[in-house]
Amino acid sequence: MSAQAQVADRRFQHYTGDRRGAAYSFVALLLHSIGWVLGLKRSSRYKIIPAVVLLSTYLPAAGFAIIVTIAPPGTPLPTYSDFYSVTLPAIYVFVALTMPELICPDRRHGTLRMYMTSNLNPVTYLAAKVIAAWSVLAIVTVIPVVIMLLSYSLFGHGPANVGDWFKTLAQIVGAGLELAIFYGTIALAISSLTDRNSFAAAGIILTFVLSGAALGILQGPLKAPDWVALVNVNQLPSELVLRIYQLNVPTSSTAARLPTWEVAAAAAGWVIAGLAVLAARYIDEGRR
Amino acid sequence: MAPIAIAEHVQRKYGHVLALSDVSFELQKGVTGLLGANGAGKTTLISLLLGVLRPDGGKLEVLGMDPLKAGYKLRQRIGYAPEDDRFPPDVKANELVRHFAEMRGIPRRSAVVRASEVLFEVGLGEERFRPIGTMSTGQRQRVKLAQALVHDPELVLLDEPTNGLDPIQRDDMLALVRRIGTDLGFTVLISSHLLGEVEQVSDNVVMLEGGRVARSGSMKSLLGGETPLVVEVVTGAKRLADLLAAKGFTATAKDDLLLTVPTSKEGVHDAVVAGVVELDLELRRMERGHATLGELFDLEEASAR
Numbered sequence: 001m002s003a004q005a006q007v008a009d010r011r012f013q014h015y016t017g018d019r020r021g022a023a024y025s026f027v028a029l030l031l032h033s034i035g036w037v038l039g040l041k042r043s044s045r046y047k048i049i050p051a052v053v054l055l056s057t058y059l060p061a062a063g064f065a066i067i068v069t070i071a072p073p074g075t076p077l078p079t080y081s082d083f084y085s086v087t088l089p090a091i092y093v094f095v096a097l098t099m100p101e102l103i104c105p106d107r108r109h110g111t112l113r114m115y116m117t118s119n120l121n122p123v124t125y126l127a128a129k130v131i132a133a134w135s136v137l138a139i140v141t142v143i144p145v146v147i148m149l150l151s152y153s154l155f156g157h158g159p160a161n162v163g164d165w166f167k168t169l170a171q172i173v174g175a176g177l178e179l180a181i182f183y184g185t186i187a188l189a190i191s192s193l194t195d196r197n198s199f200a201a202a203g204i205i206l207t208f209v210l211s212g213a214a215l216g217i218l219q220g221p222l223k224a225p226d227w228v229a230l231v232n233v234n235q236l237p238s239e240l241v242l243r244i245y246q247l248n249v250p251t252s253s254t255a256a257r258l259p260t261w262e263v264a265a266a267a268a269g270w271v272i273a274g275l276a277v278l279a280a281r282y283i284d285e286g287r288r
Numbered sequence: 289m290a291p292i293a294i295a296e297h298v299q300r301k302y303g304h305v306l307a308l309s310d311v312s313f314e315l316q317k318g319v320t321g322l323l324g325a326n327g328a329g330k331t332t333l334i335s336l337l338l339g340v341l342r343p344d345g346g347k348l349e350v351l352g353m354d355p356l357k358a359g360y361k362l363r364q365r366i367g368y369a370p371e372d373d374r375f376p377p378d379v380k381a382n383e384l385v386r387h388f389a390e391m392r393g394i395p396r397r398s399a400v401v402r403a404s405e406v407l408f409e410v411g412l413g414e415e416r417f418r419p420i421g422t423m424s425t426g427q428r429q430r431v432k433l434a435q436a437l438v439h440d441p442e443l444v445l446l447d448e449p450t451n452g453l454d455p456i457q458r459d460d461m462l463a464l465v466r467r468i469g470t471d472l473g474f475t476v477l478i479s480s481h482l483l484g485e486v487e488q489v490s491d492n493v494v495m496l497e498g499g500r501v502a503r504s505g506s507m508k509s510l511l512g513g514e515t516p517l518v519v520e521v522v523t524g525a526k527r528l529a530d531l532l533a534a535k536g537f538t539a540t541a542k543d544d545l546l547l548t549v550p551t552s553k554e555g556v557h558d559a560v561v562a563g564v565v566e567l568d569l570e571l572r573r574m575e576r577g578h579a580t581l582g583e584l585f586d587l588e589e590a591s592a593r
Contacts (some may be wrong), residue, residue, distance in 0.1 A: 010473050015394070015398070015440035017394070017398045019392075019393040019394065019439075021396070022359075023359065023391060024395070025360075025391045025392070028391065041383065046378065060488070110372030110373070113372070114370060117340060119391060120391060239444040
């Protein structure tokens with residue numbers, strides 16, 4: 001027998017190691033949720049939608065970056081806000097198909113109750129999920145545009161000086177986060193009303209479609225005032241993006257005629273309303 | 289020994305419906321059965337112990353803390369397995385258990401090791417990398433149990449852990465729960481609406497009826513210290529009972545085949561054997577029986593009538 005041989009004790013051992021607090025569990029849930037939505041460590045069918053959407057947002061950014069390398073000086077190049085006109089449909093699909101994944105399965109599979117009896121409580125659980133939603137959406141609303149900025153700067157089409165460069169970067173991050181926060185919160189609020197991903201996805205798409213249609217009716221035959229445009233959750237965040245980039249693009253949108261503070265306040269109002277719906281649903285749900 | 293949990297006159301309402309009324313008991317170390325019909329208030333009581341529900345009256349203390357005020361500091365010392373076992377089907381057992389270890393404050397590296405250890409312990413060592421959706425109900429119940437134990441809690445609350453199991457799986461699960469309470473040294477509160485289950489695994493019992501504690505205490509004290517002698521003969525149990533009565537022993541014949549004789553009086557075994565010989569009866573068995581909780585409640589109901 002070898003002198004190094006030893007008997008390993010395979011009996012159940014009680015845990016005597018480190019125990020972390022609520023902050024650790026909060027971060028663990030946040031990272032887990034981001035990975036979950038992106039299909040990490042999940043079967044391949046859960047990776048398809050995130051992969052397709054990531055491709056459809058990063059490809060246009062890559063395309064713009066390539067154009068800039070071959071464009072002769074003075075050629076009008078796509079602006080940073082043009083990125084959103086090209087990719088918004090893909091972002092809508094991403095929002096509708098992935099945001100319900102963040103919260104519906106926990107309610108449907110009963111794991112919500114297990115979270116509520118862990119280090120987390122309804123507030124920390126919800127905060128982790130909301131920040132995860134914003135972070136995931138920021139991957140498609142912020143990073144591709146930052147890639148555009150870097151590419152434009154490298155090939156001499158970027159901002160004129162360092163000050164402008166940082167101002168542009170702030171605009172890119174601000175506009176991307178605004179879209180991520182707006183769509184993420186509204187989508188989570190709608191998802192909180194059901195346990196089923198498919199119902200939530202349908203609800204999100206219907207909300208975007210119907211708010212545009214309702215606005216058309218209100219401002220067409222019913223001659224509603226301009227401020228009614230603020231109910232259009234489809235158009236409002238894009239209008240705010242233009243304001244962030246300080247662009248005065250002539251559009252048919254009635255929201256374009258409204259002052260910036262009204263547009264910003266309406267967007268903030270929608271986000272606060274979404275958070276209120278989530279809080280009402282989860283504080284109640286966690287205590288069942 | 290200090291109780292693990294103490295409830296004093298606890299009350300909880302849902303709107304106008306009184307779910308728990310004047311509930312008082314002490315939860316001791318070991319395995320305690322929380323027995324009650326569906327709607328008796330078992331899940332409500334578990335939620336109060338976890339601090340996720342606020343009592344409308346009374347006082348509750350778990351591991352020396354107020355569940356509402358202690359928050360996660362108490363919850364990370366409790367393991368909880370809910371009644372529901374519809375886990376995400378594509379998640380592997382070890383991933384789920386590891387994740388809930390992290391949710392209870394175990395650092396990731398330790399959580400990975402603990403998840404494997406505890407899955408081995410509940411009998412899923414070979415199955416731990418399987419997606420939960422491919423597992424049987426019995427295996428899913430074991431995963432649920434594993435996630436309740438992974439952070440090595442001081443109190444384990446199991447809400448109907450045998451739901452949906454066939455008789456063999458149920459016996460296996462109850463044996464596992466019993467082992468967790470005895471060999472592994474966890475304090476367990478297991479809720480069930482089945483008397484037999486509670487009797488099979490519990491050292492103590494809290495019986496809820498219509499939101500009130502109908503009875504609580506150790507199984508031993510509830511069943512009584514004395515175990516009667518059960519005598520089974522081919523025929524003539526009634527004649528044997530009469531003969532024993534004539535000799536000063538109290539014997540009760542249920543029918544002409546079976547009689548029970550209290551063992552409090554000395555010489556009862558010899559008297560039964562002598563009686564069998566004297567009456568020339570055919571003895572089938574003679575053993576120390578024990579009353580079941582069911583018989584106990586039947587007797588109480590009968591005496592109340």
